[in-house]
Amino acid sequence: MLIWCLLALAGTSYALPQGAPEKVCDSMLPVHSGILPQGSASPYSITPRRFQGAIMVTLTSLLDTPFEGFMLQGRTPDGRPLGAFENVGEFAHTINCAQAGDTATHNSPNPKNVLEFKWLPPRNYEGPVIFNGTIAQDYSTFWVGVESGQVNVRRSLVDDPAPSLPSSPFSSTPPTFERPNYHEAAMDFDPFYTGCTSTKLCFGSPDGCVRTKSCQAAVAISVAGDKVDFELKATQNAAWVGVGLSDDEKMGDDSVIECAKNGNQLGAYLSWTEGKPNYGATRLKNQLGIRLMNQSIIDDTIYCRVRRDVMTAVNGKVFDLGRNKYHLLIASGSRVSPQGVGYHELSFLASGSKQALADVSEVKAASKSLIRLHGAFMLAAWIGAVSVGTLLARYFRQTWVGSSICGKDVWFAWHRMLMLVTCALTVAGFVLIWVELKGWSAEKNPHAILGTITTVLCILQPIGAFFRPHPGAAKRPLFNWLHWLGGNVAHILAIVTIFFAVRLGKAELPDFVDWILVGYVAFHVAIHLILSVAGCISERTADGRVSSFPMKDLSTGRNAAYMDRNVDAPYGGFRKAMLSIYVIVVGLITIALILITVLAPIKETWKAFWNKNS
Numbered sequence: 001m002l003i004w005c006l007l008a009l010a011g012t013s014y015a016l017p018q019g020a021p022e023k024v025c026d027s028m029l030p031v032h033s034g035i036l037p038q039g040s041a042s043p044y045s046i047t048p049r050r051f052q053g054a055i056m057v058t059l060t061s062l063l064d065t066p067f068e069g070f071m072l073q074g075r076t077p078d079g080r081p082l083g084a085f086e087n088v089g090e091f092a093h094t095i096n097c098a099q100a101g102d103t104a105t106h107n108s109p110n111p112k113n114v115l116e117f118k119w120l121p122p123r124n125y126e127g128p129v130i131f132n133g134t135i136a137q138d139y140s141t142f143w144v145g146v147e148s149g150q151v152n153v154r155r156s157l158v159d160d161p162a163p164s165l166p167s168s169p170f171s172s173t174p175p176t177f178e179r180p181n182y183h184e185a186a187m188d189f190d191p192f193y194t195g196c197t198s199t200k201l202c203f204g205s206p207d208g209c210v211r212t213k214s215c216q217a218a219v220a221i222s223v224a225g226d227k228v229d230f231e232l233k234a235t236q237n238a239a240w241v242g243v244g245l246s247d248d249e250k251m252g253d254d255s256v257i258e259c260a261k262n263g264n265q266l267g268a269y270l271s272w273t274e275g276k277p278n279y280g281a282t283r284l285k286n287q288l289g290i291r292l293m294n295q296s297i298i299d300d301t302i303y304c305r306v307r308r309d310v311m312t313a314v315n316g317k318v319f320d321l322g323r324n325k326y327h328l329l330i331a332s333g334s335r336v337s338p339q340g341v342g343y344h345e346l347s348f349l350a351s352g353s354k355q356a357l358a359d360v361s362e363v364k365a366a367s368k369s370l371i372r373l374h375g376a377f378m379l380a381a382w383i384g385a386v387s388v389g390t391l392l393a394r395y396f397r398q399t400w401v402g403s404s405i406c407g408k409d410v411w412f413a414w415h416r417m418l419m420l421v422t423c424a425l426t427v428a429g430f431v432l433i434w435v436e437l438k439g440w441s442a443e444k445n446p447h448a449i450l451g452t453i454t455t456v457l458c459i460l461q462p463i464g465a466f467f468r469p470h471p472g473a474a475k476r477p478l479f480n481w482l483h484w485l486g487g488n489v490a491h492i493l494a495i496v497t498i499f500f501a502v503r504l505g506k507a508e509l510p511d512f513v514d515w516i517l518v519g520y521v522a523f524h525v526a527i528h529l530i531l532s533v534a535g536c537i538s539e540r541t542a543d544g545r546v547s548s549f550p551m552k553d554l555s556t557g558r559n560a561a562y563m564d565r566n567v568d569a570p571y572g573g574f575r576k577a578m579l580s581i582y583v584i585v586v587g588l589i590t591i592a593l594i595l596i597t598v599l600a601p602i603k604e605t606w607k608a609f610w611n612k613n614s
């Protein structure tokens with residue numbers, strides 16, 4: 001009979017078809033009267049995977065031999081049991097070693113191929129966990145100390161990709177199995193961030209990434225006597241990562257330490273930023289006072305440890321890293337040349353204040369409120385106000401006839417108001433971004449040029465409208481046509497500009513904003529189609545004559561018959577209903593986009609919010 005037995009104390013026999021007893025908590029040894037564990041590599045594996053705030057641990061048979069018994073614990077690297085298993089299912093139960101439910105073991109010796117368990121870390125625990133297990137093929141064949149890769153537990157656990165295992169837990173079908181990538185799991189506990197805010201000064205991009213240990217580019221600085229160590233790291237397949245020591249928040253006249261690819265290796269260099277218009281950094285002829293201590297390129301991540309003298313003179317400027325304070329600029333990019341590095345298109349962040357390098361407290365990034373406000377103003381103007389203003393001017397001239405606001409037709413009063421709001425917001429947004437950038441945009445993105453054209457058109461529209469010829473004047477049709485063209489070109493350009501804003505690094509917008517914008521465009525076009533068709537139908541029911549009306553040459557038949565009369569065109573109720581729907585939907589889209597822009601980067605903000613509240 002194949003039964004996995006454990007003997008814990010001499011003379012006491014545990015016939016253990018029902019699992020391991022608490023006596024073997026530490027050793028995890030099934031003491032089968034002198035039978036030793038297998039010395040070979042285990043044909044079973046333990047694979048942890050982060051999932052919805054917990055860790056799913058999978059016991060798998062790598063070669064189709066099922067296992068009968070097991071005992072499994074989550075542990076700290078120094079071997080103390082940690083956390084607890086939850087709802088282990090019909091094939092297992094938990095026992096209590098150091099704390100309740102921290103050890104899972106089998107219920108019966110029935111053969112099993114795959115088991116999956118949910119494991120929860122102790123409340124507020126942050127740090128590494130390793131799953132350690134004993135797995136028995138049968139009574140006399142078992143493996144002790146089968147370890148999983150190390151997983152780092154964070155308060156905000158990000159899900160790992162689902163493994164290529166059968167997804168239903170407790171299945172007994174032989175799985176198709178790929179060897180787990182231990183290397184990757186082990187890398188996850190990232191020593192780069194160990195000591196941040198206690199022994200070293202850390203700063204990374206995007207803002208707040210040091211806390212979540214998820215920087216795209218980061219520097220960790222420790223001052224030791226007359227040397228300063230800079231650890232630099234960047235993900236996203238960056239070719240270089242650099243830190244600039246600056247007197248302001250901007251690039252230009254800064255001393256840079258680069259960690260840059262040089263063939264299959266990394267090198268450390270001192271370089272100098274020239275600022276506009278030469279973005280990037282140029283290497284110094286004199287590379288004294290800097291030494292590469294260590295480097296690695298693993299997957300998409302580059303890492304350097306660079307040692308720099310406390311005192312260096314660069315381009316006639318003395319950099320005393322022990323005494324002076326600097327703004328830190330962290331940047332990464334993908335273009336390197338023998339003369340230096342290119343633009344930091346992968347990531348860039350500047351510290352908001354000057355920092356003594358020996359001061360290891362948390363570094364705050366420079367405020368981005370001007371950029372956020374620029375985005376919010378433009379969205380309110382071009383997604384919100386303009387859309388409604390255009391709709392009113394096109395389909396509502398023969399609605400609310402008879403009532404007026406300040407002596408003007410209702411549609412006209414609203415149209416003019418919304419368009420003036422648009423222009424005011426656009427000009428304000430334009431000024432804000434110029435104040436922020438203090439010059440022309442450096443990003444290789446058509447956003448700046450398209451945005452400028454949009455702004456100019458937006459200023460011309462009301463000026464043109466102010467000098468418009470009287471209704472009936474010979475030049476009036478020309479004005480009408482130009483005004484219509486200018487307005488529509490500006491609106492279309494603005495939407496295209498906003499699509500390009502999603503690609504701007506500094507905007508930090510998630511890619512799904514594209515889909516919200518596509519949704520907006522589709523809805524906008526749909527409502528225009530519906531109202532146009534409704535206009536044609538109401539036109540056909542009309543019988544009157546056509547006379548002169550301010551914009552009749554534009555209304556191509558639409559309700560022209562009603563323009564002379566003091567009555568609404570037919571289907572006024574329908575038009576008003578469509579308008580209400582339009583205003584509500586476009587309003588919600590505008591609010592959503594503004595929130596995403598103002599709270600950018602929205603995913604990090606969201607995570608931070610949940611961490612604070614859990």
Ligand code: HEM
Pocket residue numbers: 371372374375376378379382426430433434437438439440441442443447448449450451452454455493494495497498501504506507597
């Ligand atoms: C139709 C709407 C928009 C217009 C007309 C517009 C206009 C402009 C212009 C003219 C510039 C260049 C300023 C300069 O070079 O000094 C600019 C830059 C910028 N815009 Fe917009 N913008 C619009 C929408 C947005 C939105 C929705 C965002 C989202 C946050 C945004 C984010 C930015 C950023 C981050 C920059 C700076 C790019 C850089 O660093 O080079 N813009 N915009």
Ligand SMILES: *[C@@H]1O[C@H](CO)[C@@H](O)[C@H](O)[C@H]1NC(C)=O
Pocket residue numbers: 026027028075076077078079080130132133144145146147
């Ligand atoms: C796992 O168990 C084996 C055998 O008991 C032990 O040698 C090893 O140190 C354990 N590892 C951890 C992380 O507890």
Ligand SMILES: *[C@@H]1O[C@H](CO)[C@@H](O)[C@H](O)[C@H]1NC(C)=O
Pocket residue numbers: 293294295
């Ligand atoms: C360089 O890094 C490797 C791997 O991270 C480490 O084992 C080694 O001790 C480091 N060397 C120095 C001089 O720090």
